[in-house]
Amino acid sequence: MENGQHQQSFIQKYIFSTDHKVIGMQYAINGLLMAIAGGFLAYVFRYNLAFPGKDIPLFGQLSPMQYNTFITNHGMIMVFWVGMPLLLSSLGNFLIPTMVGTDDMAFPTLNMLSFWIFFVSSIVLLLAFFVPGGAYGGGWTMYPPLSANAYMNPNPDFFQALFSGASLMLLAVALEFVAMLMGGINFVVTTINKRAKGMTAFRIPLIVWFIDIASVIFMFAVGPLVAGAFMLLLDITVGTGFFDAARGGDPILWQHLFWFFGHPEVYVLLLPSLGVLGEILPVFSRKPLFAYKSIIYMALFSAVLSVVVWAHHQFVSGIDPRMATFFSIGTIIISIPFAGIFLAFMATLWGGSIKFTTPMLFALGFIGLFLVGGLTGLFLGSNAFDIYAHDSYFVVAHFHYTLFPDIFFGFFAAFYYWFPKFVGKDLDKTLGKIHFWLTTIFFNLTFFLLFFNGLAGEHRRINNYSFFGNVNKEPYTTFEKICTVGAILLILSQFVFVINLIKTLRSGKKAAKNPWNATTLEWVTDSPPKHGNFDTFPVVYRGPYEYSVPGCNEDYLPQNQEN
Amino acid sequence: MSNSSTTVDIRQTPQGRLGMWILIAGELIIFGGLIACYLLNRIRYPEWGMEAVHTSTFFGALNTAVLLLSSFTIVLAHTAANNMKPRKAQMYMMLTIIGGLLFLVNKSIEYSREISEGLTFSSPKLVASGKEVGSLFWSFYYIMTGLHALHVVVGMTVIFIIMLQIRKGNNLHRVELAGMYWHMVDLIWIFLFPLLYIAK
């Protein structure tokens, strides 16, 4: 292949492109657009929770059915159509080829196909809002028999059942899985086979390691759920009884299949963001990443453990109580390697020379907020307290404190860090910092008080709490209102980001080749890298985090620099 | 400096083969999940033996033989491709596709026999006669063999496309990839056959 020497039409270059950078961009744009959809849903149901029964600006009345639909799709969209594309696919596509020093993915056509299948899956998911009966509204976990009977007509005709909200959601998820599997094959094969000369295993940047580990976990965990999704789809459409107790099936089987995937999925989302931290913290501390090898070993250890902790989501679902003890122990053990990774990140700061740039702020904010999310996990991991806290707002606050920093702080940190490289323009620093502070403050305003509501016995997925005595009193009703105000302000503060983006794209300064004085290979090439990435393929001489090496003129030693 | 092969430094496994191995691992996990669900239920419901009687061991064994033979022909195609004999490789690939077709014909005869006995995906007849648990066996039977048959079709399509691609002697290494996929399809059947046909 001649590297971009021949002229390409617009469609070849930007739509059906096989260039990994364009595909990464497409994933990022698709993910951000879905984030707008997910955010809008959140705004509508949050408003409804604070002011039940009132007309919602920009929407109108929210019926109980719509409320259920909105919370379900908010969860689904934010995890599978925002988190996965932004963190795994977009970062993986941008970074793996440039960081291991090659021209493109191992299978560029497969890569393109992966994005377009993902795009179709987003359309299918949103399409469900417009079919008769509306999108599925039984929780994003889709527990049967509720999901299996979602089509209320007692004798649904096959096509009616196929175009019901529940089936479309299953189809969309299945397509998304196929897209991510294709992407995962590409990531792993590219890393194994297309590394630059001298790029040995322990010279690969942390984020590449982590995206690959995440891809492998995903591939391993998703298989049984793909089978399960087929089974559930057949339950809905042709009336089989895989999950129907009256027919000998078992509804808990779905829960096992779902969480066997669902819990590793948390780590699939977490590892790429941790990789982002692993790149950003050393650069802005001007110091090597603390215990790089141990971090990788700890990540591998937790990857193995991640597939044996799933049933901690099912402590109260009627599984054998003895099993719960086993999973409680597993859950608590898996907290140790992750705590180790975070401690190593914090240790990276000690003895450094810290520059508080926008990406660094997001990275530090991530650590601070995730601390709350991680520590509150200890409450839920202990099965006895989970008897009370399960499915309460305590859980809601807990997983928002883990997933929001993970998905958005992780992505924004990466965005502000690599934007100059891959778009070639410098973002506005002041607006970036304003964006960080507003996001952090309003995020806490939105979710912190929900811990108290949860402890007071407020359970999830209810459209009107005035019905329940324990929580329909002060201060919990005020807390609900504060949360809603926080959520609206949190959404509004993202406009700072949009303004920054528009301003930069229109009149941003051209970015330098290596604006942050970083060492990894993507900073060697032009900003933005052209088709094929490198003029001459780099040769690697050292590990990725050689900052402030004693006896060196500069305070950084790029990986490709000979001595 | 234009070809990707210049970056390649650790080159033990060709790219395509590595990708195919990962794909096969993913597929095996999907079927593994399905087979695990089946086994759990099978242990729970001994009465499934009564239902398994209705599967035809003769057709199952015939299909096993057909698939094994077609695996053999794809190996021959691979050898021919290695020896740079595209026409010979094409012939063996054609034989493999015919093997796949035979499998599907057999399978559809089997399906139509079972369907005419009222044993379908949801087997309303069994449910009506109070054998709900038995109907679950047939649900598993159809989803497992159906998903496998789908893979047979995909494998045949892949072999057909590659057969056309190697016409001029190019891309001969892809024969191996098609062969790997076909072996996986075969392997899955080797698991399904005893589970659904022999265990009664």
Add this chain to the structure above:
Amino acid sequence: MNIFPENVTTYAGEIDNLFWLIFTFVAIAFVISVIALIYPMIRYSNKNSPKAEYITGEKKKHFKWITIALVLLAMSDFVILVVEHGTWDKIEMNPPTDGVRVGITGIQWNWVFTYPGPDGKINTSDDIVINEMESELHVPVNTNVIMELRSRDVIHNVFLPNARLKQDVLPGRTNIRWVNFTKEGKYELICSQICGVLHSKMRNFIVVDSKEKYDAFMKDLYEKHNPKPKVDSPAKVATDSLQAKVPSADSTAKK
């Protein structure tokens, strides 16, 4: 500071104490971590520390701090596990077997209450079945109440905030949970597993009566319903046929 709903059962206090125990560990860990995060930000900021040190962290000397922290974490995890295991054991694994039996069955979207007939057993032909919106289940105070939890359609979840109890109810299974109220009053019984459109309105009550009031209530109930073994009770047929078809996988159900 009372951040929990009023505690009215024998084991609710245990769960609250467990919370405060974990909270203590978490608070200490949080404070230490925040200091360990904020202090270097000030001490080693660009201004205060213009030149960074070269520490790879691969040496034992440096890594020992992380090891110490992880060992401390593992130890506190272990303490939590041991303490919570006792509570788990009490609530879930070894429920008492003697006490007043009641049946709670989830349907879309109401809780159906079942009182045993004169035989004292649930799911027999002389049951008294109450299926009304906003209905109340009467139980005696200071007595073990053994609840047989079932579902007729989809998954529901029995949630008693004041007892700190949650338990999913699944079609085709019987889960046995227990509760012992220490205070009279009227408490909410909520469904906390999404179960369809009117999930938000699925709420009934448990009324805890003194022993005398409870006896009077039961006498009244028997007089009103005059329970006799009969074969064609529709509620009974519905739950029974479901039970017969599906061998329950729950070990507790077979007791």
